Amino acid sequence: MSRIGVAFDKARADGRALLVGCMPAGFPTVEGSIAAMTAMVEAGVDVIEVEIPYSDPVMDGPVIQRASDIALAGGVRTADTMRIIEAVAATGAPVVTMTYWNPVERYGVDVFARDLASAGGTGLVTPDLIPDEADEWLAASDAHGLDRTFLISPSSTDARLAMTVRHCRGFVYATAVMGVTGARARTSDAAPTLVSRARAVTDLPVGVGLGVGTGAQAGTVAGYADGVIVGSALIRCLLDAPTEAEGLAALRTLSAELAEGVRNPTR
Amino acid sequence: MSADALAPVAGPQPDSAGHFGRFGGRFVPEALVAALDELDGAWRTAMADESFRAEFGALLRDYAGTPSLLYEARRFSAKVGARVLLKREDLNHTGAHKVRNVLGQALLTKRMGKTRVIAETGAGQHGVATATAAALFDLECVVYMGEVDTERQALNVARMRMLGATVVPVTNGSRTLKDAMNEAMRDWVANVDETHYLIGTAAGPHPFPAMVRDFVRGIGDEARQQCLDLTGGLPDAVTACVGGGSNALGIFHAFVGDQAVRLYGFEAGGDGVATGRHAASITGGSAGVLHGTRTFVLQDADGQTLESHSISAGLDYPGVGPEHAWLHDTGRASYLPVTDDEAMAAFELLCRTEGIIPAIESAHALAGTVALAPKLAAELGREPTIVVNLSGRGDKDVHTAGDYFGILDKER
Ligand SMILES: Cc1ncc(COP(=O)(O)O)c(C=O)c1O
Numbered sequence: 001m002s003r004i005g006v007a008f009d010k011a012r013a014d015g016r017a018l019l020v021g022c023m024p025a026g027f028p029t030v031e032g033s034i035a036a037m038t039a040m041v042e043a044g045v046d047v048i049e050v051e052i053p054y055s056d057p058v059m060d061g062p063v064i065q066r067a068s069d070i071a072l073a074g075g076v077r078t079a080d081t082m083r084i085i086e087a088v089a090a091t092g093a094p095v096v097t098m099t100y101w102n103p104v105e106r107y108g109v110d111v112f113a114r115d116l117a118s119a120g121g122t123g124l125v126t127p128d129l130i131p132d133e134a135d136e137w138l139a140a141s142d143a144h145g146l147d148r149t150f151l152i153s154p155s156s157t158d159a160r161l162a163m164t165v166r167h168c169r170g171f172v173y174a175t176a177v178m179g180v181t182g183a184r185a186r187t188s189d190a191a192p193t194l195v196s197r198a199r200a201v202t203d204l205p206v207g208v209g210l211g212v213g214t215g216a217q218a219g220t221v222a223g224y225a226d227g228v229i230v231g232s233a234l235i236r237c238l239l240d241a242p243t244e245a246e247g248l249a250a251l252r253t254l255s256a257e258l259a260e261g262v263r264n265p266t267r
Numbered sequence: 268m269s270a271d272a273l274a275p276v277a278g279p280q281p282d283s284a285g286h287f288g289r290f291g292g293r294f295v296p297e298a299l300v301a302a303l304d305e306l307d308g309a310w311r312t313a314m315a316d317e318s319f320r321a322e323f324g325a326l327l328r329d330y331a332g333t334p335s336l337l338y339e340a341r342r343f344s345a346k347v348g349a350r351v352l353l354k355r356e357d358l359n360h361t362g363a364h365k366v367r368n369v370l371g372q373a374l375l376t377k378r379m380g381k382t383r384v385i386a387e388t389g390a391g392q393h394g395v396a397t398a399t400a401a402a403l404f405d406l407e408c409v410v411y412m413g414e415v416d417t418e419r420q421a422l423n424v425a426r427m428r429m430l431g432a433t434v435v436p437v438t439n440g441s442r443t444l445k446d447a448m449n450e451a452m453r454d455w456v457a458n459v460d461e462t463h464y465l466i467g468t469a470a471g472p473h474p475f476p477a478m479v480r481d482f483v484r485g486i487g488d489e490a491r492q493q494c495l496d497l498t499g500g501l502p503d504a505v506t507a508c509v510g511g512g513s514n515a516l517g518i519f520h521a522f523v524g525d526q527a528v529r530l531y532g533f534e535a536g537g538d539g540v541a542t543g544r545h546a547a548s549i550t551g552g553s554a555g556v557l558h559g560t561r562t563f564v565l566q567d568a569d570g571q572t573l574e575s576h577s578i579s580a581g582l583d584y585p586g587v588g589p590e591h592a593w594l595h596d597t598g599r600a601s602y603l604p605v606t607d608d609e610a611m612a613a614f615e616l617l618c619r620t621e622g623i624i625p626a627i628e629s630a631h632a633l634a635g636t637v638a639l640a641p642k643l644a645a646e647l648g649r650e651p652t653i654v655v656n657l658s659g660r661g662d663k664d665v666h667t668a669g670d671y672f673g674i675l676d677k678e679r
Pocket of ligand 1: 363
């Protein structure tokens, strides 16, 4: 079983959900992103999702767009992402990578998989790659022992949902809201239904993303999902803070609140 | 002619998943797959439906004013050294070929029971055409337009608003067409139940490239017959400008099977491909994934999209439709860059010789033709006949052209 699978199993045994925290690589700088991800782990985030910044992130809302733009303007390269993954994996937390497809294709799919595996990454979340187009990635991830997380959506038909989870390894990512990333006042009503539809066809853990921003919302999602995935709300801690130190402090506070939330599932 | 604008043809088709050779396909969030499948189904059903084809044909004829003329540009021809036949898409309602695609997709929107259309626009021509069809079909309409483009195409912004559309200036990224497309995709993901994303060119995820091509291919069907009627034969070459690629595919498609007819697509070379400031995705880009499809893309070593540059807003896009990438791969069509300066020289030449002000996009096709004519003449040993797709009129570009030529009065 993959390292992520082990972490999900342990959380399940403890009667709680896993907290997955996302940060773009190189935001605000390469060193700054390592510091931020390390702080998240120290404050209770179980799994770090490192997003490779991309110029045209069509699944992302304004917060992640801004952070990605800052990272890219700072000159972050895909090779830097590998270095960041290595540094964060050294904390002991599983590190999964999220990326739009073109940077991987440009790097070379097999070379990317090889470098990701040797950096200690567990696998890829691919927001704009569906299994239908993923032959090369299926082969490379098999060859290098990496997990594959494809997205499922409330609009997926039963047939597509079954096909998609069959190609997943590690965990399944349920995009619970029809829309882009970003913290929302309310999490989605569609989420529990989507998770139970996934559960009907797979034993893989199911993470829910898009919209979570508070400990209470994390608790709600933890009530029906195996993983709670948080991005924009954590990133905003850094974007909104006047200094990097204050940003890191806010990031720790929110991480701890979310970690508390996933330990208190509301059912 | 336009009554059977959707009649089946034997031309090249993608596989059932929308792959043109190694290009095309779907690189999209799973959330959009259901909508793309629905669209694919609606399009295929409509294509096989006589009543849909008749309705589309009638709209093209009675509303858009097609078939557009094939006009022999004699004074321009004399300057160029070729017999130049202009496919006058500039005379269509709303002033460009874009209206054909928009009417087809608006009809499909109605068939799917959707009530809202969104669109991206660069030059504003596609936005205006979409706003026009939305008014005609009583659909809510939101148009995303890069802030840079809202400034250089202010007249078209006003036109869209007059037609009842909401124009949203896009302020992120390079603030041009690619960013408008990103915003439209984001809107679509969030509102896909009631919204159709009316993509303005033969790009994007399957089925858009093949579907848009089908809606605009009347251009070539008409031109081929008109050329036979006028000259008694087929042309030696067919030329068009290539942004996303709809007007070029529209005119190429009918000729793809005619091996003796050369096909030329002229990309926006901006300041020159060597300067890096251009929008020539095939000539100056490399294979990659952008906006839901695999095609040629302007990108850096890490796969980040590069900003494109062109005097023409409608060609200022760092990608190209996947069918063109494939036609390039197979060698069936040739793609060459045309610089801003070359395009503007041809723009002026057409104004002065024919009394026709072309869109700056179309001026790229004219400039490419000017360069092609002597080579073709030398090769063939006679005057070549060239059909040029005059994809649009230049009303929207008068300000840009006035600036370029320095003919605007300083004081108002
Ligand atoms: C008149 C005209 N021609 C050409 C284009 C380029 O698009 P395409 O390559 O899809 O024909 C545009 C785009 O706005 C246009 O307005």
